[in-house]
Amino acid sequence: MSAVERQLDDLQAEIEEEVPADITISDVTYEGPELVVYTRDPKEFASDGDLVRRLASKLRKRITVRPDPDVLSHPREAEEQVRDIIPEEAGVTDLDFHADTGEVVIEAQKPGMVIGRHGSTLREITRAVGWTPEVVRTPPIESSTVSNVRNFLKQERDERRDILERIGRQIHREEMSDDEWVRITTLGCCREVGRASFIVSTPETRILVDCGDKPGAEGEVPYLQVPEALGAGANTIDAVVLTHAHLDHSALIPLLFKYGYDGPIYCTEPTRDLMGLLTLDYLDVAAKEGRNPPYGSEMVREAIKHCIPIEYGDVTDIAPDVKLTMHNAGHILGSAVSHFHIGDGLYNVAFSGDIHYDDTRLFNGAVNEFPRVETLVMESTYGGRNDYQTDQEDSERKLKEVINETYERDGKVVIPAFAVGRSQEIMLVLEEAMRKGDIPEMPVHLDGMIWEATAIHTTYPEYLRDDLRDRIFHEDANPFLAEQFNHIDGGEEERQDVADGDPCIVLSTSGMVTGGPIMSWLRHFGPDPNNRMVFVGYQAQGTLGRRIQNGWDEVPMSGDRGSRSGTLTLEMDVKTVDGFSGHADRQGLENFVRTMNPRPEKVLCVHGDESSVQDFSSALYHEFNMRTFAPKNLETFRFK
Template structure:
């Protein structure tokens, strides 16, 4: 009589488990294996047992108490509080009898976890509840609070979804894995609308689903046969939260998708923030949003966050591992292991190869990697950015000059990534007296995005993480940072006041509060606008950066008029979240192992062509600069 994969796994676990330990139920929740036991304290007492079982069945394992096997919440709460050091700063303690879990939210979760998870084991051994630990953000974040609250409120529904997903992942394969295909749905010979299908005879996975900045209506080619039916996709994988990778992902749920979205925890929160703002901006500009906010909530409900380095089953024949991409908070290089060693594909996402103030540089060391899908944003021959030290010096010189002339500096900045990098530079320069201390105004979502950064310091560069976690010197809480929350009236007051620096979304001048600053500051030659990030073709930012000074502008009455810009316009290149040409080449040169085939994507036509040619000539690997809607078979 044939047995199911779950039955076989349970049999393996029972064979390896001592007789005095009860196993009441075994189930999959997404990629994880959950063991329910009436003797969870005995699992906790044998600290190495769960690791041994995980090695046997090659799954991540969580042990939860069977119903009735744990102390009552009233009895358990004081014992848990007593076991956790007071310095941990517990801010929330909630019990979930349906799963036998206790949520512990604390300012210092490391103290809750204990050395080698010793405190967590002690808690489970003493009271029977399985602890789940979350960090209390040092800066209040409505996004983090709302996402956590929403997921907790929908905990039962999520558990049903996870069990359903677990059955799909661990189903019996129907086909032999004898090929892998990649179909390009967007971002080929262009920047934006990143989207790919990776499929095998057994499974189909969508990687990213973004929009194209400055090109309304140009969306990924989701109508292609390879992408359909969308409802039957095995998984969606999101490399990072920027809208050119994430904006249209909720659309999938409108089209009937009901499966998992794999991303990092930080990306999950950031994508919700950016997508809801995307809908808000579309509505304010009189455009019809492509989906309702309810679809963003559906997407959040279906996310399965993964940590860097965790090897995770996402389909019967595909394992996924995330690695740091160095681009923005939570951004990931995605490694797909297909079949039983049949083929390995790496999607770079967007990368920054060198360390920055915010992040460690991108990881490029993998067990195996036959094919690389590589971003090429700055892939042209002359796409060389100044190094970080020179870039910072130029930025500070421009701010000093503008300050001395009595002017104000406005910097169009992406809410996620570049803004926080600039905040660190400006805070240090003012603290050390390199430039005068002056207000730094944060307009748009920048402060909220910064709060999310402080909620996930484990994604930040080592020294910065330590400052936030251990030294109580959080640079993002400096007094000079002030939120612009008074609308147009506050902006008018700021524009008529003393010298200052204004960081404002949107980074490519495609809408949002930066438009108001153009109107308020653009006519004064004493002021300065500084571009610090990539300006895509077709965006107003690219036009201004290229020298255009007469721009169309819609005033509050919705009438379009011409606005003449008289302020100084400068560009400082070293703050991009993308690697430059040298960094891209360096990523491939030092990549271990060197891939056999490279697809150059996410760059305009010149960038992808020139980068593809350079890689072929330098490393003698097969390279392609694909067009959208092409399919590549990998054997």
């Protein structure tokens, strides 16, 4: 009998001692980080609302209780009872019964009403029908991404269970080494922005944190080939942790599966969906520009199949000696500060990912409270000594001034924006400004993936700022449904109509002008001096956006499949409005460290241009008297 089998037998014995005598435990198994308990008496289990919580606390495990398939009521009868129990106002749109696991997936417009106070309605459902309910939200804006991901995971349910059981056994395997050390190896994004990637190593475990590309630098990928990463084989990696879905952190996650990786990806649920959206678009853009994509779409599906979603604040076992907790990073939807508790109190490391310290219209500010952090790996995008952004109120006032001036001269405004994060932030500013009469009402055209990304935001309002979440719960107050917003879905013909029409605002990907529909808007709007291009987000070195921002007015344009088709002379004004970035500025980065309690002993400053990381590293050292580093790629740091 293996160590895991013995462990499961011991756990089943402990559970049987804890539960009332009239409850039979038929099996106990692992699925990923969760302990799954099968019972022939699900109704009795549900009658004690505290029982699962007590078991989880005693065993220090995440627990899911499922009924044995042979004690379930027929789905047709169960559906009638479930619909009778759930209030009509919950807006149930679908019920999907899975006899193999005894689960019923309930899709509803208002999941909170299905759950009930402290889960009371869920327990009532199980008491009535025996099935274990799982609740998901019906997107207020139809999302093909969310629908496709849910349908795909439903189709792959059997294989996914096999994957989760295998991962569960890996997580809970017996520790093999008595050594105690922790190492971090930098594979990318050191003294540069982009290709974020790190390895966290212990004697037991090797974890890859992020795996992104570098904007504007084709072919510059993380150093995955080194022995600490994939050089010793893809399956020497035990787990992948993805802090958020932006391509400079996620683009090459599917590539791992092409190389033979077959393990878990830990991320939040919105990050999983957004990764699917952005990586598929990444492949599409590569094909249109005549480049060979690094992997195929089937690898994106493999990545999604291996994702294990984690909610903010949940402490999750991801290896025999590592627990992971994700916290809101305030950067984009689902972005996470990732905290690793290593060993039995041995060492704690936090990766900031990308953060925004203060509240924005979209998100609450980044969390920086942890029980312990000895080492912080900290983004430094705006870490330079002069990288102070104007505050949000001033930024919004300046943007409204630019729009009003452009409108008065019968011009149009185009804003290059990331599909995820900045676009929704700007949408909220524009919706309120038009509603209050601060700018004239005019169409706001959303091009590229912005509409789809917005739909995903409305699917997960619990990840948004508190007051925005409350507005989305009330459909008549959902700002993303304002009538000014128009999804560009008619391609070049519709863009031409917009260019020939009245004053308007266009939000378009790509945010750094590295391809995509923004290139078409340059052709349409660029030659007219009455028009304006407004940069509201970070423009990385080497990107066309940075060059235009720095004064370039001769822009090389591409033809079909990436061929050059001449140069476009830009006559329109170019403005930069700081303050809308999803990244904290220098002050916000310092405040993040200043208010940590306790503060880390060491900080690795990464994800910034060379001068930015060096400035920020020096500032933290002098201000807080802590050990700081501005590492280069391929450095390894040993702790303990």
